[in-house]
Amino acid sequence: MSRRAAAAALVVLVPLAGCGDGSGTVPSPTVTSAAPDTVRIATGPTGQTAVLAHVYAGRLQEAGVDATVVDAGTERADYLGALERGEVELVADYTGNLYLHLRGRAPVGPASDVPAEPGPTAPSPSPSPTDGGLAEDISELLGLGEERADDDDVLAGVRDVLPEQLQILQPAPAENTVAVVVTRPTAVEHSLSGLEDLGTVCEELALGTDLDFAGRSYGPEGLADAYECVPREIVPFRSQDELVTALLEDRVQAAALFTASPAIGDNALVVLDDPLHNFVPQRVVPVAAEDLPGTAAAVVEEVSAQIGTEDLVLMTRMTTAREPYPPERAARYWLEIEDDT
Template structure:
């Protein structure tokens, strides 16, 4: 799944920040390379959305519970920004989604769809310095979502059902959705859909608001968004597996992650489910709970701390 989390402006800003970095104190810059984990410290990163920060906290606290020294570099930005930081070793552990990661490292429009197929392809395509650890059962997939009223009006159940009416509909989502294979490009190539307009929206909540107000007729949301159930929205089925498997797993810079850290991370994957993500996302949204506290509570319930 493509984690759609900021636009080209963020990428440019991050690039400028990187080019401007000098020696000494990083001033809180989350993109500062640092020492690649020297001194036994493992740096955990996250993208710039709540679920990624939550997963980063879960990974960090799970390792800390096993005596691993951890540093955090959260809210970095889109995959276009953070992937290079992991590849360089500046960040050593990152919560990823296997299908979206594969789309980043393999531009051949792979047909891999299941968890096993995606992970096998990833192991072949990742740079030698990087490694994926065990996938969890938890998935957070991109989905094309409509309101119940729109689904009824156009008799929509699957993405394929949009073909006769797409020309009359506005679809919305974060900027990256417009240019990614697991987005507008794939909707056109795989399903033959040409929409009236794509409306670029910064975040999931803004997409949701536009969808509910009728300003867009279809929106890109993640399947673990609690609003889908709360607002009785309809995620359209994806029979051609455009979005494919999107299991949560740790991406690691393998020379800097020892067996203790690996075991802690794999233990998280063994316990984490999709329903866990939905529940935790709901807690963060409705109760305005801090990801650090939500992560701590889940780890306790899972018996990992």
């Protein structure tokens, strides 16, 4: 069964709680002990990364590597600290927010439908911010000046500031970054395929967003600087359900959504290309202890290469249903359909 067919089947099998692009609730931190030769995988910041933790564990176990999933918290200060202290060996994360955390900045927004994560309550064991650490734009943090950061820039930045005892493995093709989307009729009416096409029509459109969009570097100021796009109105919504409904009812004509949101495919929404990289890249990347055995790292990198954005959509759909699948079961389902392809 293809992933597309599997996702379509879940539209029938799994009643959705909403069109949110989040990935469920992860339990409170309870890191458990494990044998020294066991690869312990943290659940990470979102339900998506919790599913990926179980996917990694499943593949490692198939390869004869003892692996278990543990909860080291959803805050980067917690699970990265656990990695640095040797309490876990592996976690999945998102490149843009990981980089911002390592530079001492709060992330630009969660890669899920949960509220933006608060700042750490205790000092992080990760590097302290250096000069420029309070820059308003990730491109400034990377030293790119007016040039906007792309995937490669952010990956290189993460490698530069990652603590010495940690490493990043091969990132997945999957991403869950912010994008501007429109309905198909709006795309046809205004000949829209990318943000560069907005141009003169942007002032005719109302843009729906989450509550924090206006304060972010890629928000109104970013759209104006990169694409000379100043919407007629920016309308914040408390939930993605409300935002998507407003878009479908034409109360707003464009919306800022995460690219792994099931709402995009479910409603045939058009994602506008972002060739100037206004939005911070958020690729899925495994972060591992430097001493993770090479055999385990190879297995994880092989899995990582198979994870596309459509897989994140499927995982999100399963873990945000009215009767949500636990991350372990969602991972098992993904492994089974991947084995069948």
